[in-house]
Amino acid sequence: MAKEHLAVIQQERGARPAVGHRPTPSPGPKDLLVQVKAVSLNPVDVYMRDVGFMLEHYPTVGGNDIAGVVVSAGSSVPASDFPVGTRILACAAVFFKKGDPDYGSFQQYVLVPAKSAVRFPDEMTFTTAATLPLSVLTAWTGLNGAGIPVRASPLPSGSKEGLLIWGAGSSIGTAALQVAASLGYSVYVTASSKQHSHLKKLGATAAFDYRDDNVVEHIVQAAKHDGVIVQGGFKAVGDDEVLKKCMEILNSTKKPDTVARLASSLPLMPDAPKVPGVEAVFIDPPENEDERLAYINWVYGTWLKERFGTYVPSQVIQLLDGGLEVINDGLDKLAGGVSGTKFVVEI
CATH class of the missing domain: 3.90.180.10 (Medium-chain alcohol dehydrogenases, catalytic domain)
Known part of the structure; x- marks a missing residue:
């Protein structure tokens, strides 16, 4: 060589x-x-x-x-x-x-x-x-930051637990949607309108145009109409304005007197928006190298490997x-x- x-x-x-x-x-x-x-x-x-x-x-x-x-x-x-x-x-x-x-x-x-x-x-x-690699790994890491445990089992049939994914048309967002849907969550997503049909086929409960001035209100109304509690969210794309919108959605759809969790794929700056009742976190795999490699090995060697042929590349x-x-x-x-x-x- x-x-x-x-x-x-x-x-x-x-x-x-x-x-x-x-x-x-x-x-x-x-x-x-x-x-x-x-x-x-x-x-x-x-x-x-x-x-x-x-x-x-x-x-x-x-x-x-x-x-x-x-x-x-x-x-x-x-x-x-x-x-x-x-x-x-x-x-x-x-x-x-x-x-x-x-x-x-x-x-x-x-x-x-x-x-x-x-x-x-x-x-x-x-x-x-x-x-595939970064999108699938980041999706699992983001959902973990949003409160879904790694190696989580599917929810019971008929569960009314939901998840918000902002930017589901991105590679990371599409991966996160497929993970969350496979676990039985009602998944409310944003993306451009041309992607809505595809995202619903991948498991989205409802899709919303992120450019809609009333998108926050529409997502909140949909979750409440469905009787779904949305306790976690994943901001796959977007700036601080998007961060605030996601936090407002979670604050209006979470269980009373609890703290919802929003994971961000981009680092959070010290002056990032804050909303009471919602904790925003930057996603990151375990810092310890042995723990991190074991986690990555499970994501690729077990979860993804078992889904080759059914997982839809983004x-x-x-x-x-x-x-x-x-x-x-x-x-x-x-x-x-x-x-x-x-x-x-x-x-």
């Missing part, structure tokens, strides 16, 4: 990343070395590139979603788990490694903790597989031609606002 490979390298915080060569690493005892075949682009990738979110190490390589082929495995990884040539999807660990460039997905070869990888079916393309996939060279342009487009489309780059 080559001693070096191409990567999208960011030399320092705020600098524009550029394609260059970097050393190809060897896997540590618990890692896999993966040849990247496809990556998808996410809002958090923009946030990491532009403001250095969660990054301490520079030069760094960004990127979270990976679909690729196992090249070699560390000494502690059982040979039968990931033989050379195994097709896997994974969420890159660069976020948790504080920017260690060996663990970012925007390069030809990447290190991946073996517990955060899962084989995907032969009939699934690398392009489709690359859209959004319309748009391939960006040009390999690593077009990743920055793709992130720029994503930063400018994209609805219902997932950018994927084949490496």
